[in-house]
Amino acid sequence: MDRPVQATDPSSTERPSLRELATDPLITRDYEARPALVYESLRARHGAVAPVDLLGVPVWLALGYAEVLEVMQNRDRVWSKRLDAWRDYAEGRVPRDWPLLPALEVDHVVFQEGRRLEELRGAYHAALRPFQDPASPQARELRAATARYADELIDVMTEGSGGSGFADLSAQYARPLPLMVVDRLLGFANGAGDEVLMDMWRVLDAGPDSGPALERLLAALAELAAAKMARPGDDFPSHMLAARPEFTVDELSRELMMLVGVAGDFPGVLINNTVVEVINGGAGVRDSLSAGLIRETVNRVAMASPPMANLTMRCPSTDVRLGGRLIRAGEPVMLSVAAAHADPAFTGGAGLDRADRVYQTRAHLAWGAGPHHCLGVELATMIVETAIDRLFARFGALSLTLPPDQLPWRSSPLMRGLRSLPVRYELAPRPAQPVPSPAPQPVFEPEPDAPRPEQPRSALWRFLRGLRRGAR
Ligand code: HEM
Numbered sequence: 001m002d003r004p005v006q007a008t009d010p011s012s013t014e015r016p017s018l019r020e021l022a023t024d025p026l027i028t029r030d031y032e033a034r035p036a037l038v039y040e041s042l043r044a045r046h047g048a049v050a051p052v053d054l055l056g057v058p059v060w061l062a063l064g065y066a067e068v069l070e071v072m073q074n075r076d077r078v079w080s081k082r083l084d085a086w087r088d089y090a091e092g093r094v095p096r097d098w099p100l101l102p103a104l105e106v107d108h109v110v111f112q113e114g115r116r117l118e119e120l121r122g123a124y125h126a127a128l129r130p131f132q133d134p135a136s137p138q139a140r141e142l143r144a145a146t147a148r149y150a151d152e153l154i155d156v157m158t159e160g161s162g163g164s165g166f167a168d169l170s171a172q173y174a175r176p177l178p179l180m181v182v183d184r185l186l187g188f189a190n191g192a193g194d195e196v197l198m199d200m201w202r203v204l205d206a207g208p209d210s211g212p213a214l215e216r217l218l219a220a221l222a223e224l225a226a227a228k229m230a231r232p233g234d235d236f237p238s239h240m241l242a243a244r245p246e247f248t249v250d251e252l253s254r255e256l257m258m259l260v261g262v263a264g265d266f267p268g269v270l271i272n273n274t275v276v277e278v279i280n281g282g283a284g285v286r287d288s289l290s291a292g293l294i295r296e297t298v299n300r301v302a303m304a305s306p307p308m309a310n311l312t313m314r315c316p317s318t319d320v321r322l323g324g325r326l327i328r329a330g331e332p333v334m335l336s337v338a339a340a341h342a343d344p345a346f347t348g349g350a351g352l353d354r355a356d357r358v359y360q361t362r363a364h365l366a367w368g369a370g371p372h373h374c375l376g377v378e379l380a381t382m383i384v385e386t387a388i389d390r391l392f393a394r395f396g397a398l399s400l401t402l403p404p405d406q407l408p409w410r411s412s413p414l415m416r417g418l419r420s421l422p423v424r425y426e427l428a429p430r431p432a433q434p435v436p437s438p439a440p441q442p443v444f445e446p447e448p449d450a451p452r453p454e455q456p457r458s459a460l461w462r463f464l465r466g467l468r469r470g471a472r
Contacts (some may be wrong), residue, residue, distance in 0.1 A: 036338070156468070173466055186235060199216050226249045395427060
């Protein structure tokens with residue numbers, strides 16, 4: 001996009017619009033390697049809100065904790081996540097091949113405001129409640145199933161190893177585990193979920209086979225949505241329908257796709273980051289773990305390395321001031337959770353690895369805040385806690401095979417997670433068993449002739465066994 005270049009002096013009285021400002025590219029080699037340095041350099045030059053070039057499109061990047069929180073909370077109701085609130089987009093100035101467009105042009109809960117947002121969030125809240133409320137039988141059953149999946153993954157990873165070996169904990173554990181949980185939540189019948197799970201993985205990896213995988217996945221989710229309308233069960237889609245019966249097949253399958261994208265990917269990112277933190281003993285993490293405070297550990301890691309590093313844009317409906325800047329109506333502001341967590345106003349000037357920060361981590365923004373606050377915190381935390389618990393119960397020793405600063409990252413403008421997590425392991429002498437699953441107590445009245453069998457895992461196990469051979 002051609003734009004005249006002007007200096008960015010926040011005290012200027014001319015107040016140029018975003019399109020008239022000189023913008024620094026955000027996504028550079030430095031961003032891939034050390035995003036924290038990029039945020040700090042932007043903060044030093046521009047203050048709490050910086051104009052950046054996001055893959056060829058100008059956006060504001062909010063770096064200050066107070067500014068990010070202010071926009072998230074949206075007390076004046078000026079900020080909108082709706083795509084049509086973005087003036088450049090509405091007026092056709094965003095190139096059709098802009099890489100972020102496919103993620104933004106999906107009409108689901110994340111990009112709604114007002115009544116529709118409330119309605120959809122209400123449906124999510126109701127549909128997730130049975131699986132998130134620790135007192136409900138479905139939540140207990142899901143936790144037990146998650147522990148079983150974790151143990152199965154560890155069994156496949158270590159099969160024939162003689163008790164020690166090498167593995168990529170990301171591909172062989174942290175990535176598939178949340179997908180297995182999502183697969184279960186979706187409630188596919190007759191083992192169809194295993195192939196769909198592999199397609200979810202292909203889509204999330206955005207590799208060469210992701211195009212056909214996305215088509216198959218969308219078709220499978222639409223088929224699932226239609227099937228649950230005809231024959232509800234005790235699963236997430238059926239609970240969504242019970243909460244909001246007016247869902248069309250198309251609307252429901254878009255929300256299911258959102259569930260796959262968020263719940264299938266981000267918990268794995270947090271598992272990886274937590275494993276690294278525990279192995280390195282950074283941020284007082286080992287102490288937390290040994291004290292049985294896995295939840296605090298996960299919280300701490302979410303703060304130090306938020307999986308959703310930057311959030312999709314919000315645009316104001318009128319000109320507003322933010323961090324000393326004038327943001328014009330319709331200009332996009334991306335909220336950097338990662339930069340906000342490094343803001344000296346939030347850290348008090350101390351590093352995030354200070355052990356005495358343990359009880360101060362509640363105010364972090366890794367789950368968002370305000371009207372778009374994450375609806376799956378309990379579910380995500382359960383998956384990560386269970387993953388960490390099983391891993392450190394089953395392995396007597398785990399060490400990284402690369403120095404921490406050489407671990408490969410897969411960064412996008414929105415997320416930051418490890419590409420792989422190569423470790424050397426030694427199994428504990430006698431594997432601890434997970435908590436046995438409680439007796440099933442159906443609450444949602446599933447069809448009497450439709451018990452929920454565990455999924456046959458042929459495609460997933462084939463894939464994971466292939467990785468194991470490759471890892472040797
Ligand atoms: C480690 C895992 C996760 C992280 C770090 C995370 C983080 C976040 C954040 C930061 C937001 C706010 C986005 C924004 O304001 O623009 C969000 C929204 C959301 N999250 Fe999560 N999330 C995770 C897992 C989950 C899971 C497992 C679910 C389960 C269903 C979920 C459901 C949602 C939904 C529905 C929204 C959209 C709410 C809205 O836009 O109103 N998340 N999440």
